[in-house]
Amino acid sequence: MARILVVDDIEQNLYMLRVLLEAHGCSVEDARHGGEALEKARRSAPDLIISDLLMPVMDGYTLLGHWKADEQLKRIPFVVYTATYTDPQDEKHALELGADAFIIKPMDPVLFMARIREVLASRGTAPHAPAGEEKERLRDYSEVLIRMLEKKMRQLEQTNRALEAHIAERQQLEEQLRQSQKMEAIGQLAGGIAHDFNNILAAISGNTELALEDTASDHPAREFLEEIRNSSARAKRLVQQILAFSRRQPLDRRVISLEPIIEESTDLLRASLPASVGLDMEVDAGVPPVLADATQMHQVLVNLCTNAWHALEGQSGRIVVRLKSVALTADSVKPLVGLRPGNFVYLSVSDTGIGMDAATRARIFEPFFTTKEPGKGTGLGLSVVHGIVQGHDGAIVVRSQPGEGTVFEIYFPAATAIEETAAAPAPALRGQGQHILFLDDEAPLVTLAQRLLERRGYRFSGFTRASEALRAFAEKPDEFQLVITDLSMPGASGLHFASDILKLRPDVPVVLCSGHVTEELQEHARRAGIREVLYKPNTVDEFGETIHRLASETRRS
Known part of the structure; x- marks a missing residue:
């Protein structure tokens, strides 16, 4: 049975060699570096030594030199087994130092x-360098060490570059997570603002509508009431824009003209731009x-115009919004990914402004990418525009191009016809x-x-507490043709209230009102059996039409 000394500083390598050699009937002893190997071999000489080269304390080359210079050990075969020194x-x-074999890891076990x-059979016949060649041997050894040091330096540089890239990527991901959490917080805040603000708007706009109904067309106050109504409508759209920014507003795509949206957006933006910046359409x-969804078209224009303003970097300049129709051919549509020839x-x-270089243009639509200083931009504006488009x-x-300004060009498929608006309001x-x-x-x-519905011929029972409303319904469930409930109330949820109502009478129509309507809310409402979800504030006509339709259906049934 051959006694073999295995030298390697890596435990896994020692274990694998031990298992392989013992499986072939060898006795194995191990050491973690050259110094330990010499000490063990001098106490009890092995039949063969297998040594790695790159080890702490004493490396394999130094061990080999001492081994072949030792009268007791120099006849014992020395096998180099390395994955590092492979040149x-x-x-x-x-081999010049006297190694009997040079094997590169890994090698097939067989x-x-x-x-x-084969080496055991030769029993240490490898020549040893004469003493006169010691200087040459040391010179060669130095060259090997220098070459390995240069190789390790290159590997270290590569590792450092990879580590720097990993750290940069991690920092970017952490920043994206912070931005995402910030946007989620903004969305939650927007929902709270929408609920409170829309309750105020509903009272203002609703009472204004009722006042207009009671005011003659030539009354001096009518002009002021109409201005209040228009201002309330603008405030309603503003809240919808906040919700759209936080991506918590369901899409409402309709056939619309973009010209009124451009006019409204540019009028709004001019109020915030300095006098040195011209904004033309x-x-x-x-x-x-x-x-298209009108709110999202408004958001696209606001984001692009705001981005254009920032590109001026405080200098005077000009922003131009253009709208025209184009016909794209098979050739002209090629650069526009996803589009087919047609009318747009x-x-x-x-x-x-300052323009952009190619590297910036390549990343301009990436989420969270921004060229602004920290704290001065989320990097979401253009990615949101890209998503909407x-x-x-x-x-x-x-x-x-740098120094030549910037143009963002958008192509929307042309619709065949615009939705018609009534020439006069219906009675x-x-x-x-x-x-x-x-x-x-x-x-x-x-x-x-109460004022609105009683004026339009309905009977009305109003409540500010869910418990009182539920008690009144439970006493006479067949008395009511329609139930209308707010969504968010102190200590109560409109969804839960609707569920309790429908348990008492499953066929009664229930309408849910909210200033923060999301697709998720609409889905919950559908599952709860709610007939309709109304956005608050809505116009008197929208509210009245829904009430008339649902109440009439109940009466017919």
Whole structure:
């Protein structure tokens, strides 16, 4: 049975060699470096030594030199087994020092054992360098060490670069997580603002509508009431924009003209731009409509124009919004990913700002990518624009050069016809005495609803507490043709209240009102059996039409 000394500083390597050698009938002893190996071999000489080269304390080359200089050990075969020193010069140097074999890790176990048996059979016949060649041997050894040091330095540099890239990527991911959490917090805040602000708006706009109904067309106050109504509508749209920014507003795509949206957006933006920045719009005649969500189109324009303003970096300049119709051919549509030849509406926003280089253009639509200083931009504005454009089956491209300004070009598929608007408002729909239960924790809104519904021929029971409303319904469930409830109330949820109502009478229509309507809320409402979800504040006509339709259906059934 051959006694073999294995030298390696890596435990896994020692274990694998031990298992392999013992499986072939060898006795194995191990050491972690050259110094330990010499000590063990001098106490009890092995039949063969297998040694790694790169080890602490004493490396394999130094061990080999001491081994072949030792009268007791020099006849014992020495096998070099390395994964680091793999250059032909390394093998040459090891053999010149007296190594009996030079094996590169890993080697097939069958071939490895065959080589070991071959070396054992030779019993240390490898020549040893004469003493006169010691200087040459040391010179060769130095060259090997220098070459390995240079190799390790290159590996270290590569490792450092990889580590730096990993750290940069991790920091970017952490920043993205912080931005995502910030946006989630903004979304939650927006929902709270929407609920409180919309309750106020509902009271203002609703009472204004009622006042207009009671005011003659030539009354001096009518002009002021109409201005209040228009201002309330703008405030409502502002809240919707906040919700759209936080991506908590369901899409409402309709066939619309973009020209009024451009006019409204540019009017809004001019109020916030300094006098040194010009904002103009150039709209061709006869531009077709598009199938789009008006709120998101407004957001696209605000984001692009704001980005253009920031590109001016405090200098005077000009921003131009253009709208025209274009026909894209098979050739002209090629650069526009996802589009096919046809008729399109072209919307562009250009500026005379600092422009962008190719590297920036390549990343401009990436989420969280920004060229602004920390704290001065989220890096979400253009990625949101890109997402909206894609969601509307369109395409967006950017053209820019450093010092030459920037142009964002958007292509939306042209729609075939625009939704018609009534030439005159339809007469108010009237009820026929149907009894409506109304629940809202805001007393002014209960009062407003009572005035509106009783004026339109309905009977009305209003409540500010869910427990009182549920008790009244439970006493006479067949008395009511319709139930209307707010969503968010202190200590109560409109969804839970609706569920309790429908347990008492499954066929009664229930309407849920909220200033923060999301697709998730609409899905919950559908599962709860709620017939309709209304956005608050809505116009008197929208509210009245829904009430008339649902109450009439109950009466017919």
